[in-house]
Amino acid sequence: MTTSSEIKKKVIVFAEKRDDLIHPISFELLGKGREIADKLNAELSCVLLGYRVSREQAMELIYYGADQVFLYDNIVFKELNIIPYKHNIVQLVKREKPDIFLFGATHFGRSLAPRVAAALETGLTADCIDLQVDENGDLIQIRPAFTGNILAHIKTKTKPVMSTVRYKVMQMREKDQARKGQIINEATEVPNERGPRIIRKERQAEFNITEAKIIVSGGRGLGTSEGFKLLKELADLLGGVVGASRTPVDEGWIGKEHQVGFSGNTVKPKLYIACGISGSPQHLAGMKESETIIAINTDPSAPIHRTADYSIISDLYQVIPEMIKQIKARKVNRT
Amino acid sequence: MGLKLIVLIKQVPDIAKVRFDVEKGRIDRSSAEAEINPFDLNALEAAVQVKEKVGGIVTAISMGPPQAVTSLKDAIARGADEAILLEDKVFAGADTWATSYTLSCAIRKVGDFDLIFCGEKTVDGDTGQVGAEVAEQLGIPHIYYVSKINDISQDKIKVMSEVDESSYLLESDFPLLVSVTKDVNKPRLPTLRDKLKAMKAEIKVWHANDLSDVINLANVGYFGSPTTVHKVVIPKEKERQGKTFKDVPGGVNFVLDALEAKKLI
Ligand SMILES: Cc1cc2nc3c(=O)[nH]c(=O)nc-3n(C[C@H](O)[C@H](O)[C@H](O)COP(=O)(O)OP(=O)(O)OC[C@H]3O[C@@H](n4cnc5c(N)ncnc54)[C@H](O)[C@@H]3O)c2cc1C
Ligand SMILES: Cc1cc2nc3c(=O)[nH]c(=O)nc-3n(C[C@H](O)[C@H](O)[C@H](O)COP(=O)(O)OP(=O)(O)OC[C@H]3O[C@@H](n4cnc5c(N)ncnc54)[C@H](O)[C@@H]3O)c2cc1C
Numbered sequence: 001m002t003t004s005s006e007i008k009k010k011v012i013v014f015a016e017k018r019d020d021l022i023h024p025i026s027f028e029l030l031g032k033g034r035e036i037a038d039k040l041n042a043e044l045s046c047v048l049l050g051y052r053v054s055r056e057q058a059m060e061l062i063y064y065g066a067d068q069v070f071l072y073d074n075i076v077f078k079e080l081n082i083i084p085y086k087h088n089i090v091q092l093v094k095r096e097k098p099d100i101f102l103f104g105a106t107h108f109g110r111s112l113a114p115r116v117a118a119a120l121e122t123g124l125t126a127d128c129i130d131l132q133v134d135e136n137g138d139l140i141q142i143r144p145a146f147t148g149n150i151l152a153h154i155k156t157k158t159k160p161v162m163s164t165v166r167y168k169v170m171q172m173r174e175k176d177q178a179r180k181g182q183i184i185n186e187a188t189e190v191p192n193e194r195g196p197r198i199i200r201k202e203r204q205a206e207f208n209i210t211e212a213k214i215i216v217s218g219g220r221g222l223g224t225s226e227g228f229k230l231l232k233e234l235a236d237l238l239g240g241v242v243g244a245s246r247t248p249v250d251e252g253w254i255g256k257e258h259q260v261g262f263s264g265n266t267v268k269p270k271l272y273i274a275c276g277i278s279g280s281p282q283h284l285a286g287m288k289e290s291e292t293i294i295a296i297n298t299d300p301s302a303p304i305h306r307t308a309d310y311s312i313i314s315d316l317y318q319v320i321p322e323m324i325k326q327i328k329a330r331k332v333n334r335t
Numbered sequence: 336m337g338l339k340l341i342v343l344i345k346q347v348p349d350i351a352k353v354r355f356d357v358e359k360g361r362i363d364r365s366s367a368e369a370e371i372n373p374f375d376l377n378a379l380e381a382a383v384q385v386k387e388k389v390g391g392i393v394t395a396i397s398m399g400p401p402q403a404v405t406s407l408k409d410a411i412a413r414g415a416d417e418a419i420l421l422e423d424k425v426f427a428g429a430d431t432w433a434t435s436y437t438l439s440c441a442i443r444k445v446g447d448f449d450l451i452f453c454g455e456k457t458v459d460g461d462t463g464q465v466g467a468e469v470a471e472q473l474g475i476p477h478i479y480y481v482s483k484i485n486d487i488s489q490d491k492i493k494v495m496s497e498v499d500e501s502s503y504l505l506e507s508d509f510p511l512l513v514s515v516t517k518d519v520n521k522p523r524l525p526t527l528r529d530k531l532k533a534m535k536a537e538i539k540v541w542h543a544n545d546l547s548d549v550i551n552l553a554n555v556g557y558f559g560s561p562t563t564v565h566k567v568v569i570p571k572e573k574e575r576q577g578k579t580f581k582d583v584p585g586g587v588n589f590v591l592d593a594l595e596a597k598k599l600i
Contacts, residue, residue, distance in 0.1 A: 018499075080498055083476060107498045111479040114431070114464040118471035123432060123561030126462035140565065145461045147350045150362065151568040158561040195476035196507035199493070204500055214599065238600060256518060262458070263374075263517050271599050281351055292597065293575065294590060300579075309576035310593065312586045322587045327600060330591065 009042035010098040012160075014089070015061055015069075016108060017050035017077070022057060025104030027064045027172040029165060032131055033102055034065035034173060039133045042099065043067050047092060049085055051078035055183065062181035065173050069181065070096075074188035080108050083195040086115045088188060093120055098160045100139060102131075105164035113164050123156035125163040139163075147262050148285030168210070168268070207241070207257050214240025214271045217260055217287075218248060221276015221297065221316060225253035230320050231275060237327050243267070245277045261286035275316045279304025296320070336489065337390030338509075340382040341442060342415060343453040343465070344397045346406040347372045350458045355569045362567065371406045374454030376413070376522040377515045382452045383414035384520065385487050392416045394445060398426055398437055404538050412525035412533035419445070423543040428557030431460070435468035436559065440550040441541060442473060449509040450492065455480065455516045463514075470512040477512040478505055482519055 013033045015026040030046065037044040046066040048058055050073060058069045070092055076084040093101060093116070101116075103109040105127045117124035125141035129151075132140045139161045141154040156162070209215065216235040218227055228242055235242050243265075244258045260267055262282040272290035277283060279295070279302055287293070288307055295308035296316045305311040312319050352367035371379075382393045395410040397403050398421040407418035421441050429437065442448065451470075456463035463479075470477035478496050485504065486493040494513065496503045525533070543552060553559055580586025594600045 080503075086471075107480050110463055111467055111477070111498075114467035115471045115477070117464075118432065118435060118468040121432070121561075123430060124462075124464055124468075125562060126431075126464055145459065146353065146355070146362065147458050147461065149350070149353070149355050149569065151570055152564050153566040153568065154562050155565045156562045193476075196478055196505040196511070198503055199506050200504040202502045202504075204497075204502055208500070250521075263455075270597075271594065288573070292594070292599070305579065306577075307572065307575060309578065310586075310590045311577075311579045312583065312590070313579060313581050314583050314586075318583050319587065322583050323591070326584075326587050326591055330595070330600070 009037075009040045010045065010096060011037045011040070011042050011100045011102070012045045012047060012093070012096065012098040013066070014101070014103045014109070015046050015048040016104055016106060017048060017053065022048070022060065023104060023106065024172070025106060025109075025165075025167045026061070028167070028170040029102050029104060030061060030065040031172040032165065032170040036100065036131060036133055036139070040099070040137060045070060045096070045098070047089060048072070049074075049077045049088060051075050058183045060175075062179050062183075063175045063177050065179075067181050069183045070186050071183055072186045072188045074190065076188065076190050076194070079198050079201070081194055082112055082115060083191055083193060084188075085112055086119060087191045088186075089116050090119045091189060092186070093160060101160040101162045103162070103164045105166045109164050113162060117162050120160070122158040122160060122162055125154040125156065128163045128165045129169045131163065131165070147281055148288070149281065166266075204257065209241060209243055209258060209260070209265050210267055212241040212267070213269050214238045215243040215260070215267060215269045215290075216240055216273045216275065217243035217245065217277060218254075218275050219245035219277030219283075220247040222248060222253070223276075225251075227276070227316075228254055230317070234273070234320055234324055237324060238271070240269070240271070245280075245283050274304050274308070275320065277304055278302045279307060337392065338385065338450060338489070339448040340385060340391050340393045341445065341448050341451045342375070342379045342382045342393060342395045342410070343438060343451065343469070344375045344379065344395050344406060344410055345372045345454075345457050346370070346397060346399050346403040347457055347459045357569045357571055360567055360569050369402060369406065371409055372454055372457045374456060374515065374517060377517055377519050378452040378454045379410055379413055379415060380520045380522040381484060381513070381515050382450070385450065385484070386414070388487055389489060391449075394419065396438065396441055396445070397421065398429070398434060398441075400427075404540070407538045408533045408536060409525070411536045412529040413523065417539070418536070419539045419541055421541050421546075425543050425552060425556045428560065429555060430560035430562040431462050431464040431468055432561050433555050433559040435465050435472055436554045437550070438465070439469050439472035440546050442469070444541075444546060444549050449511075451510070451512040453512065453514050455514055466512055466514040473510075473512075475510045475512060476507060477514065478507065479514045481513050481515045484519065
């Protein structure tokens, strides 16, 4: 007879270390991972690879839901080199034989996970926005496809079931410093072949549009790069940031870190103001989940109006200055 | 001399023309023309630019239905030297693992290569997984999210890769797989002459039995795929207020009242 501990299922979460910090997606994955593990009566582990990882950092993962942490500390993990990461994760999976393995759908996660999955000859579901356990105990992986127009429910026949999970859709748990768990120091295997060499690393501008609560976005309708100055004035007044459709980015009017949409950033602010943007499917894919949407567009038939809560059918060069004027007046009246 | 360059190309529907039936949960592609996945145009342009700089030959490879021949002809018009279509009923219904397995078998059959280019993701399946899975199956390194090719020679490439909040300048030897973003270049438009020439070009078609020396058919198509699409849901759009204004001061005033009520200003 097998005892229950022998057949205990396993869920493993990849914790992503960035320079000195653990990426917040790791805690979100632990939140979801804990929920799944509890439903399956499974053990939840976390694998953390890094260089000079402190014990406190590994403990954080336990406070956020892990039962144990497999810790790899080696200089090969100082930078995000795919090959050594893949090599050690594959070895761990072969030893632990988890049922489910979750990665964050960051750029690094989306580059690493398919290599791990291919090496293990298992299925991988991309960029999930939800994970559910069905009545058979199978994992249903839900993900947008067709440029955000549909949601596909994916099942995996092989083990481990692997998914990458989109940032900021899963809830992290309250940090619980009373939680106990084990930290297991693992020996790193350093493969001979390391892949591409890093010549230089640059941190990009601190600007991160996905964190913004209010976004004032401009499209081709702005006509010139100058238009963004006006949008910036409104954004500053509202405590928000400036975004853009792809056209102004391709035209060089504004940097690509401002781009919203299928080939840019996916955003979900409290307020999205689309100025001179027609509302192409690729643009909508990046912003249609925004809480409140305002469209300012001269063309009453532009598709953006169908996704907007409020549409002002007029020239943005009249509407925005009017908004700025009225907001300032309201601020004066309030004080 | 010169480099052996491979470009992976997927034929996809023009997404702006696909109809999504919310009630029936159906995707109707009939109104949409098929085209080269937009990001694969960037991959092809990157390969052609490399060829123009250091010499070489560009081979486009696609797995898909018979009509994908038109996309490969388009690839030739845009600068590919030769093209191969992997087409067989048994390849149909493949997930990314089975797709990358089939592509990697075909690449092995093509023989020696230096660089493989692919797109960041497709506009339909949209996983962005095929590139890295191909690289793993071939046992070569890969670089994702390449936004710039800084330097290329007979035996090395330098590229910028965007990894979340950092950009890396990376150098690699060959063989290597590179996955590009739309920022890497602006794909050129084929001239009429290029198009005419491409119409006459011969596209090689490889069926499963043409790959029999390199492939295990248990790993291809629907039956070789570890993942399956179990259900497709076309989400209802979020309910929106849909209030429209033509009068600027009045409209702005109404909207600001609403935003104030939501404590947004
Ligand atoms: C693979 C792929 C990926 C893509 N990714 C993205 C992406 O990530 N993000 C994205 O945005 N697009 C993306 N696109 C491009 C997309 O298809 C559209 O071309 C783009 O979104 C159009 O931008 P726009 O709305 O600014 O311009 P247009 O569609 O040209 O719209 C301009 C609008 O401005 C209005 N207008 C003009 N003048 C004024 C005025 N004075 N006042 C008010 N309104 C005015 C016009 O009525 C019009 O509706 C992608 C395309 C492809 C194929
Ligand atoms: C709604 C839906 C959801 C899906 N979800 C998943 C999933 O989560 N996991 C999974 O494993 N499969 C999934 N699939 C199956 C997947 O779409 C197919 O495997 C497809 O053949 C390739 O994946 P992709 O379109 O995502 O390509 P991507 O991985 O996004 O493509 C990246 C690049 O690889 C190259 N490439 C991709 N396909 C080909 C090809 N056929 N020929 C030549 N080059 C190619 C291109 O250069 C492309 O730009 C899904 C399919 C559908 C319809």
